[in-house]
Amino acid sequence: xxxxxxxxxxxxxxxxxxxxxxxxxxxxxxxxxxxxxxxxxxxxxxxxxxxxxxxxxxxxxxxxxxxxxxxxxxxxxxxxxxxxxxxxxxxxxxxxxxxxxxxxxxxxxxxxxxxxxxxxxxxxxxxxxxxxxxxxxxxxxxxxxxxxxxxxxxxxxxxxxxxxxxxxxxxxxxxxxxxxxx
Amino acid sequence: xxxxxxxxxxxxxxxxxxxxxxxxxxxxxxxxxxxxxxxxxxxxxxxxxxxxxxxxxxxxxxxxxxxxxxxxxxxxxxxxxxxxxxxxxxxxxxxxxxxxxxxxxxxxxxxxxxxxxxxxxxxxxxxxxxxxxxxxxxxxxxxxxxxxxxxxxxx
Numbered sequence: 001x002x003x004x005x006x007x008x009x010x011x012x013x014x015x016x017x018x019x020x021x022x023x024x025x026x027x028x029x030x031x032x033x034x035x036x037x038x039x040x041x042x043x044x045x046x047x048x049x050x051x052x053x054x055x056x057x058x059x060x061x062x063x064x065x066x067x068x069x070x071x072x073x074x075x076x077x078x079x080x081x082x083x084x085x086x087x088x089x090x091x092x093x094x095x096x097x098x099x100x101x102x103x104x105x106x107x108x109x110x111x112x113x114x115x116x117x118x119x120x121x122x123x124x125x126x127x128x129x130x131x132x133x134x135x136x137x138x139x140x141x142x143x144x145x146x147x148x149x150x151x152x153x154x155x156x157x158x159x160x161x162x163x164x165x166x167x168x169x170x171x172x173x174x175x176x177x178x179x180x181x182x
Numbered sequence: 183x184x185x186x187x188x189x190x191x192x193x194x195x196x197x198x199x200x201x202x203x204x205x206x207x208x209x210x211x212x213x214x215x216x217x218x219x220x221x222x223x224x225x226x227x228x229x230x231x232x233x234x235x236x237x238x239x240x241x242x243x244x245x246x247x248x249x250x251x252x253x254x255x256x257x258x259x260x261x262x263x264x265x266x267x268x269x270x271x272x273x274x275x276x277x278x279x280x281x282x283x284x285x286x287x288x289x290x291x292x293x294x295x296x297x298x299x300x301x302x303x304x305x306x307x308x309x310x311x312x313x314x315x316x317x318x319x320x321x322x323x324x325x326x327x328x329x330x331x332x333x334x335x336x337x
Contacts, residue, residue, distance in 0.1 A: 019205050019208060020204055023208040023211065035236070035237040035240065035299060035329060036234040036236050037235070037328050038231055038234055038235070039326070039327045039328075040327075040328070041324055041325060042318060042323075043324075044324060115312075117307065118308070120304070120307060121229065121248075121303070121311055122229045122304035122305070125229040125330055129232060129330075175309070175312050
C-alpha cells in the first residue's frame with residue numbers, strides 16, 4: 001500500500017510579506033497629533049546703539065487695537081467685541097467707502113496691537129485669529145474676483161501677488177502693566 | 183542504490199512562524215508609537231482658533247509650555263502659571279539659553295527654519311507670554327507659532 005500523503009500545507013510564505021506591508025503602512029501613516037497654530041513673525045530686537053526711529057505713519061493708516069486686562073477691545077477709540085473685530089478690520093484695510101478716517105490703500109494699512117499684561121492669552125489669540133481671518137478673507141475675495149479661483153489653486157506668482165496686495169502688517173507694542181489682573 | 187534513495191533535498195527552513203514574528207513587531211510598533219514628548223508638568227488647554235496652520239517639520243520645532251503646574255507639583259510650585267522648557271520649570275531669562283541649545287543640536291542650514299511653538303494655557307495672562315516673546319526676540323528666534331486647536335463652531 002502506498003503511503004498516504006499528507007495534505008499539502010498552505011503556503012504561508014507570503015504571509016510575512018503581507019505583514020511587513022502592514023507594518024510599513026502603520027509606520028508611515030502614524031502621524032502623532034500634528035501641531036497646529038497661529039504663525040506670526042516677531043520683529044527683531046532693535047540694536048542698542050541704534051537711535052529709536054519713529055516711523056511716522058499717517059493716523060488714518062493705523063488701526064489701533066487696545067486690549068485691556070478685562071479683555072475688552074478698543075478699536076480706534078471705539079469699544080467693540082471680538083465678533084465685530086473682523087468686520088471692522090476688513091473695512092479698515094479695504095476701505096470700500098473711501099472713508100477719510102480709514103486706510104488710504106490696503107498696502108499702507110498697519111494694524112497696531114497693544115495689550116495689557118493682564119490680558120488673557122485666549123483673548124490675545126482670538127484677536128490675532130480675527131485679524132488673520134480678515135486678511136485671509138480679503139485675499140480670498142481678491143483671488144476670486146481677479147482669477148475666479150480659490151487662493152490656494154492659483155500659481156505661486158499669482159498667490160504672492162495677492163498676498164502682497166493685502167500684506168499683513170501687525171505691529172505689536174510693548175504691553176503696559178496697567179494692573180487689574182496678572 | 184540504497185544510499186541514493188535516502189538522499190533527499192535539504193529540508194526547507196520552516197518559515198511558518200515568520201508572520202507571527204512580524205505581526206508581533208507590528209503590534210509592538212502600533213502600541214508604542216506614542217512619540218516621546220516631554221512629560222508635561224503644566225496643565226494646559228490650548229486656545230481654539232480658526233485660522234490655524236500646520237507646522238511642517240516637527241524636527242525643527244522647539245516647544246515652550248506655559249501653564250499652571252499640574253497637580254503633583256502644586257504643593258511645590260503653587261498655582262501661578264509657569265514656563266516649562268524641556269523637562270523642567272524655568273524662568274523667562276532661561277529662554278535664550280534654551281534656544282541656543284536647540285540651535286546647536288541642528289545643522290547650520292536648518293537654523294533659519296527653526297520655529298518656536300508656544301503652547302500656553304488659554305487662561306494664562308499675557309504678562310508671562312510677553313516676557314517669553316521678548317526673550318525670543320533677544321535670542322533672535324523670530325519664527326513663532328501659538329499652538330491652538332481648530333475651532334469648528336463659529337460665533
